[in-house]
Amino acid sequence: MFLADAGVPTVSWNLLADLQEMWAYPFMVNAFRAGAIVSVVCAVVGWFMVLRRQTFAGHTLSVAAFPGASLAILLGVSTSLGYFGFCVAAALLIAALGRKGRDAGAEESAVTGTVQAFALASGYLFISLYKGLLEGPTALLFGSFLGITTGQVTLLAIVGAVLLAVLALIGRPLLFATVDPEVAAGRGVPVRLLSTVFLVLLGAATAEASQITGTLLVFALMVIPAATAQQLTARPGRSLALAVLIGFASCWLGLIAAYYQPYPLGFFVTTIAFTGYVLAHLGRAVHDALGRSRPRGRTPLSIGGAA
Template sequence: MTGHPAAVLLAAGGGHGWLAAFTHPYFLHAFLAGSAIALAAGLTGYFLVLRAQVFTGDALSHVAFTGALAALAGGYDLRLGLFAGTVAVALLIGTIGRKGRADDVVIGSVFAWILGLGSFFLTLYTTSRSAANGGAGVNVLFGSIFGLSAGQALTAALIAAGICVALLAIARPLLFASLDETVAAARGVPVRMLGFGFLVLVGACAAEATQAVGALLLLGLLAAPAGAAMRLTDRPMRGLALSAGLGLGEMWAGLALSYAVPTLPPSFGIMAAATLVYALTFLKGARGRGRSVQPAL
């Protein structure tokens, strides 16, 4: 997650047309990692919205910041802190919550503690190790997808692909448990274990998505495509696919916008596209706000 030099970005933005972007390694790396991350965020976000756990994604965005700064302050790769922090806190939230499903009181308590801890690690990092990589803290907050190396992009893509595969593998029982927890448990669905497994995937997805849009904008990448999908269809499996597709399209649009206008950060372009798509769904007034998801698959 090292920063991409501004001069290189400005020069790259002067290419001839969209296809010229793929002649630049930094863009190829961002496209590879971003596509996989967007799919994972779209799938994960759909279940977060369906299970009314969006606040969990918000809390984990702050955990991502704290974990990354803790790793940097200790002299380690920030990705170690990202994954260790988000997954551990996700499990903690599930443990304290009910049946592996976090509640707002638990999340609020963890939220306040994590923010204070993040402030401590930020101070420790900036006073002891900032000379080594002064922009790393900013990259964690706002993302640095154009700064990914080939190895980092491949790792990000493989991890995100693994998240997608795992989510699709548990999609049907997780959907059942999300729509009617009591009946699902009575039918033998391991509701609590599914809840824990899902939270682990949310934590891993939050850690990965931080590289694309940063900790501050992470919640938007998780929630906006899913929210738009739920407004456009009440069929769960169709909505799940639509959420992933919208996330992918918004990622591509954001990268293209940032390439065309090099002064715009890619995280801004991605979230601008996501926000626009979500706003446009309000024009589909026939479906109405707060429409419930039907259990038919």
């Protein structure tokens, strides 16, 4: 590891100098650029995923990134190709095999679980076939920011821009189909098509996040910021903006912490995001408790008038 060989840096009182030193390394610049792209895309896509209650599908797509990257290493091709190829293929498979109707939720869960089991088994098969892969599984499962190249950042930026553009086009009907699918279908909204398109977007966003946090900790950027934002406010626009802000802050603060400490990046990103989620729950609990303790039905003005 580069940081281990050079000695773990220490934080000084001059924060500007610390940032300049950190960004003097090209791999850190690439990591911050990739983190910014991935955190924004995952927060937006994850917000819809949490609202649609498809976190299990998102988790399965993150698992599909593991055999994708493993097969890419086995074949000697770009791991990004493996990430995106397997995640999008798994999304299409879930969309094709899932049944719509009254039992759609149960059917999708069964299909999703089946795809997840097969993906895990395939990943470990590819790992075992490649004898030269030493610590590869750890990096694939828990993430690493040392190997992010300028080419990967460019690819993430292009894919992220396409994802956000498509989501901007289908955002309003997708929100309608999410909140009330039966009424949306009755008004001519293509609910089935929107569901398939969203799963593909979810697969691509998961493939992006997996290259930063690893396949097992992708929920740090995909679920936690969105879930935290939806705890804080029920307004869609404000909640979506909060999710982006929380995801961006968690990723960049995690990168800074990982630079100064010899521990996995995924741990810091997840811990920071989870701390925000717990604080949001505590804040909401306090708010609800204060609301219940206030007198109902009589205001200070009415009390004074009665007197």
